[in-house]
Each structure stands twice: as C-alpha cells, then as structure tokens.
Amino acid sequence: MHFIAGGVCAAQGFRAGGIHVGVKTHAAWKKDVALIVSDVDCACAAVYTKNAVKAAHIHVDKRHLADGKARAAVINSGNANACAPMGEENAERVCAAAAKAIGCPAEDIVAASTGVIGQTLNVSVIEAGMPELYSSVSHSPEGSDAAAHAIMTTDTVKKELAVETTIGGRTVRIGGIAKGSGMIHPNMGTMLCFLTTDCAISPEMIKSALLDTVRVSFNRISVDGDTSTNDTCCVLANGLAGNAVITEKGPDYDAFVEALKALCVELAKQMASDGEGATHLITCTVTGAKSEESAEIIAKSVISSTLTKAAIFGADANWGRVLCAMGYSGEDFDPDQVDVAFASAAGSIPVCAKGRGLEFDETKAKQILKEHDVTIAVAMGEGDGSCTCWGCDLTYEYVKINGDYRT
Amino acid sequence: MHFIAGGVCAAQGFRAGGIHVGVKTHAAWKKDVALIVSDVDCACAAVYTKNAVKAAHIHVDKRHLADGKARAAVINSGNANACAPMGEENAERVCAAAAKAIGCPAEDIVAASTGVIGQTLNVSVIEAGMPELYSSVSHSPEGSDAAAHAIMTTDTVKKELAVETTIGGRTVRIGGIAKGSGMIHPNMGTMLCFLTTDCAISPEMIKSALLDTVRVSFNRISVDGDTSTNDTCCVLANGLAGNAVITEKGPDYDAFVEALKALCVELAKQMASDGEGATHLITCTVTGAKSEESAEIIAKSVISSTLTKAAIFGADANWGRVLCAMGYSGEDFDPDQVDVAFASAAGSIPVCAKGRGLEFDETKAKQILKEHDVTIAVAMGEGDGSCTCWGCDLTYEYVKINGDYRT
Structure with a gap:
C-alpha cells in the first residue's frame, strides 16, 4: 500500500x-x-x-x-x-x-x-x-x-x-x-x-x-x-x-x-x-489508558482545550493545561500516574512525571513547540489503551476569520 | 432586598x-x-x-x-x-x-x-x-x-x-x-x-x-x-x-x-x-423548552460555541451558528420550531422564525450587536422550560493573553 x-x-x-x-x-x-x-x-x-x-x-x-x-x-x-x-x-x-x-x-x-x-x-x-x-x-x-x-x-x-x-x-x-x-x-x-x-x-x-x-x-x-x-x-x-x-x-x-x-x-x-487560522498541527497521543475509548476521550479533550490550543500558538510549554483538560474530560483516572512530554522535529522534552512538574529547559521547550507539527505525549500508567487525536492551535487569525465570516 | x-x-x-x-x-x-x-x-x-x-x-x-x-x-x-x-x-x-x-x-x-x-x-x-x-x-x-x-x-x-x-x-x-x-x-x-x-x-x-x-x-x-x-x-x-x-x-x-x-x-x-479579552457580555435566554434542564443544556451550548463567540466579537448576526450550537448540544428538539432574535440596549431584531432565516436589516443588527451587553433570545416552542446563561465573546486579546500566560 x-x-x-x-x-x-x-x-x-x-x-x-x-x-x-x-x-x-x-x-x-x-x-x-x-x-x-x-x-x-x-x-x-x-x-x-x-x-x-x-x-x-x-x-x-x-x-x-x-x-x-x-x-x-x-x-x-x-x-x-x-x-x-x-x-x-x-x-x-x-x-x-x-x-x-x-x-x-x-x-x-x-x-x-x-x-x-x-x-x-x-x-x-x-x-x-x-x-x-x-x-x-x-x-x-x-x-x-x-x-x-x-x-x-x-x-x-x-x-x-x-x-x-x-x-x-x-x-x-x-x-x-x-x-x-x-x-x-x-x-x-x-x-x-x-x-x-x-x-x-x-x-x-x-x-x-x-x-x-x-x-x-x-x-x-x-x-x-x-x-x-x-x-x-x-x-x-x-x-x-x-x-x-x-x-x-x-x-x-x-x-x-x-x-x-x-x-x-x-x-x-x-x-x-489547515484549521481556520492554524499555525500548528497538534497531535495528542495517549498511551497506558484503561482502554482505547478512555484514551480517545482524554486525547480529544486535550486537543479541544481552548487554553491548550492558545498555549501551543504561543509555543508555551504550559503542561498544566494538558492535565486540566484531561481532568475535565469526564474520564476517571489517577492524576498522580500521569507523565507528559512535548515533542516535534526539534526534539522532545518531558515536562511532568507522576502528575508533578519537572524542571525543564524553557528555551529548548520553546524551540520544540515552535515547529509546525507538535506532539503532546501523555502516558497514563493505567492499562493498555491508546489513541491518537489531531487538532490545531487557536490564533488571532481564527478570531479574525470567524468574527466576520458572513457579512 | x-x-x-x-x-x-x-x-x-x-x-x-x-x-x-x-x-x-x-x-x-x-x-x-x-x-x-x-x-x-x-x-x-x-x-x-x-x-x-x-x-x-x-x-x-x-x-x-x-x-x-x-x-x-x-x-x-x-x-x-x-x-x-x-x-x-x-x-x-x-x-x-x-x-x-x-x-x-x-x-x-x-x-x-x-x-x-x-x-x-x-x-x-x-x-x-x-x-x-x-x-x-x-x-x-x-x-x-x-x-x-x-x-x-x-x-x-x-x-x-x-x-x-x-x-x-x-x-x-x-x-x-x-x-x-x-x-x-x-x-x-x-x-x-x-x-x-x-x-x-x-x-x-x-x-x-x-x-x-x-x-x-x-x-x-x-x-x-x-x-x-x-x-x-x-x-x-x-x-x-x-x-x-x-x-x-x-x-x-x-x-x-x-x-x-x-x-x-x-x-x-x-x-x-470580564472573561479574558472579552468585549461583550453575552446573555442567552432559552424559553419554551421541554424543561429547565433542557433549556440550560441548550443555552450553555450556545454561550460556549467558539463560532458564536467569534461572531459576536465581530458584531455579526450569524444566527446559523446559534442553531448549530443548539443542534450539537445533545438535546433532542425540532429545529423547525425555533425562533431566534438578537437584542441589546440598541433594540431587538428577529433573525430566524420556525427554523428559517428572516430578511432583516443588517445595519440595525450590527448596531444592536455592537453594544457591550447583548442577548441571544431563543424560543423553542416545545414547552414551559426556560433558562438564562451568560458568556463572553472570543477576541484577539483572549488568544494573546493565553498564548503566553505562563512565561
């Protein structure tokens, strides 16, 4: 194929x-x-x-x-x-x-x-x-x-x-x-x-x-x-x-x-x-979830989070918003088992381990997040379920396009 | 009181x-x-x-x-x-x-x-x-x-x-x-x-x-x-x-x-x-719903719709996005019974009756939507349930604030 x-x-x-x-x-x-x-x-x-x-x-x-x-x-x-x-x-x-x-x-x-x-x-x-x-x-x-x-x-x-x-x-x-x-x-x-x-x-x-x-x-x-x-x-x-x-x-x-x-x-x-106004393709991979369904709900919540999307627009490694979006997904999980890393063609950087922030190099994180295609990698530590979802960042241009689309 | x-x-x-x-x-x-x-x-x-x-x-x-x-x-x-x-x-x-x-x-x-x-x-x-x-x-x-x-x-x-x-x-x-x-x-x-x-x-x-x-x-x-x-x-x-x-x-x-x-x-x-970057307070009133619960789900969906929020930022009477947001709320209703009007201190204007667009004065609609406080009034024609929810518009400033909040 x-x-x-x-x-x-x-x-x-x-x-x-x-x-x-x-x-x-x-x-x-x-x-x-x-x-x-x-x-x-x-x-x-x-x-x-x-x-x-x-x-x-x-x-x-x-x-x-x-x-x-x-x-x-x-x-x-x-x-x-x-x-x-x-x-x-x-x-x-x-x-x-x-x-x-x-x-x-x-x-x-x-x-x-x-x-x-x-x-x-x-x-x-x-x-x-x-x-x-x-x-x-x-x-x-x-x-x-x-x-x-x-x-x-x-x-x-x-x-x-x-x-x-x-x-x-x-x-x-x-x-x-x-x-x-x-x-x-x-x-x-x-x-x-x-x-x-x-x-x-x-x-x-x-x-x-x-x-x-x-x-x-x-x-x-x-x-x-x-x-x-x-x-x-x-x-x-x-x-x-x-x-x-x-x-x-x-x-x-x-x-x-x-x-x-x-x-x-x-x-x-x-x-x-090519989402309206997008400057980044965001891929969220969730692994180690209870099930594929659970992984999908969590990954969708992350790529749909307005605040996460705005952070990626700003190349800001604000992983707290990722955990927050996971938390309000409706899925039950143990936040103290969650690892988060950001990755792109410029490298990868772990930012959260077992639900707690890691010390990390902000300059390197920004370099990674400035690439067009960025990945938010979430490991749950709960089971074998995994899923990948895709979204885009939220930009000034999105607001401009949609502030006056009709007239 | x-x-x-x-x-x-x-x-x-x-x-x-x-x-x-x-x-x-x-x-x-x-x-x-x-x-x-x-x-x-x-x-x-x-x-x-x-x-x-x-x-x-x-x-x-x-x-x-x-x-x-x-x-x-x-x-x-x-x-x-x-x-x-x-x-x-x-x-x-x-x-x-x-x-x-x-x-x-x-x-x-x-x-x-x-x-x-x-x-x-x-x-x-x-x-x-x-x-x-x-x-x-x-x-x-x-x-x-x-x-x-x-x-x-x-x-x-x-x-x-x-x-x-x-x-x-x-x-x-x-x-x-x-x-x-x-x-x-x-x-x-x-x-x-x-x-x-x-x-x-x-x-x-x-x-x-x-x-x-x-x-x-x-x-x-x-x-x-x-x-x-x-x-x-x-x-x-x-x-x-x-x-x-x-x-x-x-x-x-x-x-x-x-x-x-x-x-x-x-x-x-x-x-x-005072939502981040907001330039409008949006009030959505839903009347004639099956129940208060149903009215609340629908009103929340409207005030949460990114596209509706961006339209209000642009003072664009894009009522189709209101119907769209009602439609994906998860509530079951008959779209052919829905009336929509926009209102503010500058007046009010019906834009949709029985689920179909009305001819309306775009200039007047824009005047109404340029006020800080705007109301989206939805009448469902299904029952006695009503609810009011509040939100704000989506603006460039929201993206700016959240694109680099942390660093």
Missing part, C-alpha cells in the same frame, strides 16, 4: 471537475460547484453529522442512498443550504440538474453543501451552470484538482490524496477530496469528504468500511469544538478494479479498510493542519 | 485585607494574598471543581470543613498549587500561618489558590507576610477592596458586591468577592468566590443554600469551556445578625436563598463580562 496522486480521479472510471457558477457572489474567480461522476453505477455509503440541525442535502441523500447505489456526487460551496427556505426542494433540484446532464435517475445523485447557514440556495445558477460543469469533468488529476478547489470555503489549501493497494491480486485505488477549516469537532464526519474507489465491494461492506474508518480518522480531529450542520463523508465504489466482490469480512475487506484508513487519517490530518 | 457596597465586609463581624507578599514575583505592586476573618466562629460550606485533577487546597479544605465550621479564609493568587510538589503540605502550612496570626485552630481555616499550575508554591513568603496581612485586615469596605484585588489573576476589574435583606425582622447582609477570567466553564463553581454573611444558619442549611445558588449562577456561565482544577465557592455565616437560626427549609431559608442567588448571579455576570 502506498500513496499516489490523482485524488478522486486516481481510481479507474471516475471523472471530476469544478467550476464557478455564481453561488459565491463575491468572488467570481472562486470555483463553487464540484461534480464527481463514475462511468458506471457504484455501491455508495455516507455518514453525516450528529448535529440535531441537519442541512437539507442530508435528508435528500438518505432517501437517494436507501438502495446503497449512486452514480455521482455534486457539491456546492458558498451556501450550506441549512435552515434555509426551500432547502430540500433546492437540494433535489441540484440532483435533478446533475442527473439530466449525466443521463441517470436523480435518485442516483448524492448532493452536499457547505457555507453560510440560513440563506436560500441560489439553485438556478447551479442549474444553469450544470451543462458546463458536466462538460468539464475529466479522468485526469486536473479533474480532481478542480473538484478539490470547488469545495473549499475558508480552507487555505486543497485536501486531496489517493492510495493504491492490492486486493485479490488486483490493483485497487482509493482517492479522496475533502474540505475542513472551521466548525470541525469529533462527532461523525465533521467536514465534507468524498472518496472514490474502483474496488468491487457490496453496499453493506462499503458502509461497514466507512464506519470503521471514520471512527479512527475524521472523528479524531477537532478544530474548534463546533460540530457542523453539514458534515458529510461519502464513498463511491464502482468495482472497475475487477477484484472478487467483497461481500463479507475477511482478508480482502481488511486490506481495503487498511488502505481506506490510511487515506482518511492523512486527509483528517490535512484538515486539522 | 437591595444591593449595597462593602463586599465581604458588608456583613457584621467580618474583616478582610490583601497585600503583596511575593507569590507573584514579576509584579511587586500586585497584591497576591487575601485574608477574610470573622470575629466569631462561622457555619461554613464550600463547593469545588468537578475536574478530576484538583488543586491541593481542595483536599485540605474538605478535611477542615468536615465539621461544617470555619473562622477564616486565606487565598493566594499567582500560583494554583495544583499538580505541584508538596501541594497539600504547603496548603496546610498556609492555614497554620493564618491560624497562628488569628489565634485559632488551623482546622478552622479554609485556603484557596489560583494561578499557574505545576509550580511549587512559595509558602515561606506567605508565612513571612502573614503577620503584616493579619494586621491589615479591616471591617471597612477598604478591607474587602484589598481582598478582592489580591485574588485577581488576569481579571481586569475586581468583582465585589453585597446585598441586604430582612429575615425574621432582622437586617441580614451577604457579601462576596470573586475572581474569574479564564478557565471558566459551567461545571460547579468554575472560579474563586468567597461569600460572607451575618445570617444565623446551620452548617446543613448553609450548604444547601450554596448548592441551590451555585446551580443557577456560577454553573450557568462560560468563558472558554475549560473547567479549572481550582474552582472554589465558599460561604462563611457568623450569625451576628441575630435572626433565629435557620435550621430547616421555610420562609427564612427562602429569603436567604433569594438574596444569595441575586448576589451570586450578579457576581457570575461580572465574571463572564
């Missing part, structure tokens, strides 16, 4: 593209609708936000995916189509427009939206632009690149990656594009991510693989603790790799999930790293 | 003071130890942080308050004495020093600390300064003022207030000093608050009154979602008002709790308003 280029166009038989149609009214040079199309029908599965307030596309997609099949995905940025007048009606119109261009039933289209909440989606510009969008889709890496750009909001870089593995003697590829940035918090998908694969796999197994993967990737990142109304992670599998169809768990399923997890963990880290 | 001046010295028989002894090493002009002393023994109750990592003073105080009695409280700022070497030993030494100066058993002293986590408390400077501190305490409002200043960390203004009421024909006073600022999140006391009263009340009833009060005051504010290791709310009642001792629930108890709640709600609002 190894990473490759090509994003959602890496797998056989997938075309993609993205153009500006006018949903984003203030920036005519910014792409705002993406289309991903398979040459043939796909097994398709998706997971959505656990927020009680859900964007309209989620209700529509759930109906369209009742049969576990889809042909294409259409995604707009610039408008969330959540809490908006005529939400579902407009989401259905987007699907219908894509279906007409492709020549398939509207029920075989999945839609997604991201952007401002509460404003009516300008669906007519999407309908008007659909023929141009469909004519732009391509099997080439440029197609995936255009789609990856078209789903961005406050993201500063596109998120795109693919992986290649061997299943049953056949080369299988999985690729993805994603957008993250704000309103990112572990509670299901927490962002938009569209994945394509030429693996032959049943709707039941692709759903299972997606759930197994999201749990250890997108659900382990946090940008700001806010779980969006629109989070969607969707995978399309068209079977063109020619492997024996995966219909049950076993070695082929495991190989597929291993590759899917590797891909999604990298995309999740790209999202955390 | 009405508010009066005098803070913790408003009630009969209480002296207070605060001086600089050297716990804060970088600022010799900043007071860092406060002492509150009653002329006679008090019924005393306290509630503490629910964080699993607790400051040393909490363990010491619980032992000292086993009999429900105390004479004085000593509080230092500049060092949290949490996760620090010799934590309990040093907290006991602080109590012993205060007891020696006052001439009472060390078990009749309650202690509290606030400041940096993980560093050894410089207890010898507190011991050395105790005679000067005790000689400085005064029954006058200046005594309370000095104590209120001595417990401040990043607070920009002292928090101090008192209230006067009549119980059983006698004038009863309750006063308090508090410190807040960062690491404030609803989960018990969430800060330091010391309250004094001359009401005659049993240890059992003062504990009950404190629990009833904290639930609807300090537990309904949030600054940054981080629950501190040191949160402490403590009340001393010396009985000098001469009312018949309150030993059970009834009209006298109700009158006392009414006054205590009024005082603590105001102190809680002062804390939220």
